Amino acid sequence: MTREHAMERREFLKGTVGAVSLVALSGCDNLTQSSWFPPILSKAERLTEAVQRSITPKDALAKEYVAADISKIFPANGNTDPGTAEYAEHVAQNFSEWTLELVGMVQVPRSWSLASLKELPSRTQITRHDCVEGWSAIGKWTGIPVGDLMRQVEPLPNARYAVFHCADVDDEGTAYYESMAVADCYHPQTILAYELNDMPLDVPHGAPLRIRFERQLGYKQAKYVMKIELVESLAGIGGGKGGYWEDQGYEWYAGI
Amino acid sequence: MALLVESEEVVSREGEQMPIAEPLTPEASSGARDHRISSPPAIERMYRHRLPVRISHWLNVPFLIILIMSGLQIFNAHPALYWGDRSDRDRPLFSIKPVRTNSGDIKGVTTILGHPFDTTGVLGYSNGSGRAFPGWATIPSPKWLAMGRQWHLFFAWLFMINGLIFTVYAFSSRHITRDLAPTGKDWRGIGKSIRDHLVFRHPTGEAAKQYNVLQKLAYASIVFILAPLIMLTGLAMSPTIDAAFPWLLTIFGGRQAARTIHFITCFSFVGFIMVHILQVFITGFFNNIRSMVTGWFIVKHAGVSHDA
Numbered sequence: 001m002t003r004e005h006a007m008e009r010r011e012f013l014k015g016t017v018g019a020v021s022l023v024a025l026s027g028c029d030n031l032t033q034s035s036w037f038p039p040i041l042s043k044a045e046r047l048t049e050a051v052q053r054s055i056t057p058k059d060a061l062a063k064e065y066v067a068a069d070i071s072k073i074f075p076a077n078g079n080t081d082p083g084t085a086e087y088a089e090h091v092a093q094n095f096s097e098w099t100l101e102l103v104g105m106v107q108v109p110r111s112w113s114l115a116s117l118k119e120l121p122s123r124t125q126i127t128r129h130d131c132v133e134g135w136s137a138i139g140k141w142t143g144i145p146v147g148d149l150m151r152q153v154e155p156l157p158n159a160r161y162a163v164f165h166c167a168d169v170d171d172e173g174t175a176y177y178e179s180m181a182v183a184d185c186y187h188p189q190t191i192l193a194y195e196l197n198d199m200p201l202d203v204p205h206g207a208p209l210r211i212r213f214e215r216q217l218g219y220k221q222a223k224y225v226m227k228i229e230l231v232e233s234l235a236g237i238g239g240g241k242g243g244y245w246e247d248q249g250y251e252w253y254a255g256i
Numbered sequence: 257m258a259l260l261v262e263s264e265e266v267v268s269r270e271g272e273q274m275p276i277a278e279p280l281t282p283e284a285s286s287g288a289r290d291h292r293i294s295s296p297p298a299i300e301r302m303y304r305h306r307l308p309v310r311i312s313h314w315l316n317v318p319f320l321i322i323l324i325m326s327g328l329q330i331f332n333a334h335p336a337l338y339w340g341d342r343s344d345r346d347r348p349l350f351s352i353k354p355v356r357t358n359s360g361d362i363k364g365v366t367t368i369l370g371h372p373f374d375t376t377g378v379l380g381y382s383n384g385s386g387r388a389f390p391g392w393a394t395i396p397s398p399k400w401l402a403m404g405r406q407w408h409l410f411f412a413w414l415f416m417i418n419g420l421i422f423t424v425y426a427f428s429s430r431h432i433t434r435d436l437a438p439t440g441k442d443w444r445g446i447g448k449s450i451r452d453h454l455v456f457r458h459p460t461g462e463a464a465k466q467y468n469v470l471q472k473l474a475y476a477s478i479v480f481i482l483a484p485l486i487m488l489t490g491l492a493m494s495p496t497i498d499a500a501f502p503w504l505l506t507i508f509g510g511r512q513a514a515r516t517i518h519f520i521t522c523f524s525f526v527g528f529i530m531v532h533i534l535q536v537f538i539t540g541f542f543n544n545i546r547s548m549v550t551g552w553f554i555v556k557h558a559g560v561s562h563d564a
Binding site for chain 1: 318322330333341342343344345392393395396400405407409413491493497498500502511515530534
């Protein structure tokens with residue numbers, strides 16, 4: 001093999017990669033910008049949800065780790081401070097006036113003070129938080145199983161989604177919210193956490209209450225939760241896709 | 257005949273003695289030409305690739321390109337790899353990032369096992385923006401994680417379904433046992449095959465009708481190692497699948513390890529594709545493409561051996 005041949009080969013490979021990426025890119029970027037193609041792509045989400053739900057036992061637990069596995073630094077992503085005057089007042093009062101409402105399609109709407117929630121039986125779990133960006137962090141969470149709260153309010157049979165309304169708004173003033181299927185609220189690891197690594201939840205991590213929904217990605221783990229509303233349809237709430245990130249194109253079913 | 261052959265042998269060995277052939281009668285000499293000159297290497301058409309294999313092959317071309325390029329988009333959202341279950345950001349195995357130098361410029365730095373490399377222009381910093389893989393390598397080209405995931409997860413389904421159909425077909429039609437599994441003879445000839453590949457000498461004639469041993473091993477490792485590995489490590493990154501099949505985390509050494517293996521496997525695919533395309537070019541581009549499009553492959557048999 002002469003040096004010339006090696007050069008030709010390299011040029012050839014570069015040319016091939018260049019041509020392939022050019023064709024793929026211009027084609028795919030056009031499709032991405034079209035009105036008809038992204039809705040086809042998003043069909044995969046329903047297939048993923050149907051298949052994952054059918055092969056995953058309803059109560060299968062996310063892996064629980066031991067104390068030695070806990071991340072030294074648990075990164076805080078998304079909003080790290082709601083930044084509103086009301087929230088600042090709650091911080092000043094150490095959340096003594098914080099209440100959680102559970103309303104919507106229920107027999108008996110209820111609300112709890114933070115103190116009364118902390119008196120309910122709690123669950124502690126050391127679990128892995130998987131961010132949609134790709135990183136993982138392990139933390140120890142203590143909180144109230146959401147299923148216990150649901151049993152107190154008795155959801156109506158046609159309640160399909162639990163919507164979590166949060167105290168944070170983004171730079172453009174859009175309120176943060178999230179949602180999950182009512183059925184997933186009863187999973188034993190679905191908790192409203194008030195402690196991370198044996199300390200009261202701090203502001204960047206969602207004080208005083210955040211959701212842990214361990215079998216789904218990080219953006220589903222709503223922080224600063226004020227109200228849980230049970231609804232039949234997500235239409236008409238926020239952008240209608242079931243969550244702040246969902247309204248920006250992320251999947252509602254964040255199982256992968 | 258014997259005389260003719262003999263005289264021609266003389267000619268070919270010692271060209272200057274050409275006149276020796278002169279005394280031959282015209283008939284005899286034309287007969288000789290028919291046999292040795294106007295009978296070019298014989299051509300045999302063979303049906304090499306059956307329809308299901310061809311369809312599955314060509315579907316994989318866009319599927320893999322899209323999966324690789326949208327995968328790089330997803331990687332760009334957190335361009336670092338780790339081992340185990342968590343991301344300890346102070347010690348990644350591999351990272352690509354923009355770094356501001358003392359002079360105020362921005363460099364792209366790729367760090368492999370603690371060794372930094374300046375990759376400005378391609379990795380870490382390209383076209384005036386700090387991003388791991390450059391815009392020409394990702395789908396979509398701008399930074400857009402949500403859309404990259406939609407492309408990736410849609411085509412991951414198609415790739416998996418195509419792979420399953422191919423595997424069922426390949427086993428039931430005995431494509432695997434007949435064409436892909438190396439024989440005892442193949443294994444014994446592996447040293448020669450490696451030497452032949454190194455000097456770009458490729459099988460011709462009868463030997464070109466079957467895959468050579470390195471080709472069999474390459475294709476078999478795609479079907480039985482790389483493809484299953486990339487699907488399983490992809491699934492191991494799913495928190496729901498990890499709850500359903502916790503052994504996935506065990507066999508790969510954790511979710512972040514699975515992500516690292518997924519990335520390495522992706523670049524093994526890239527390497528395979530490069531070599532594969534190169535081989536298609538140097539072993540007869542049109543013949544190879546025709547055989548993968550229509551199924552028909554042409555084998556050239558040299559000399560007279562085929563009449564024997």
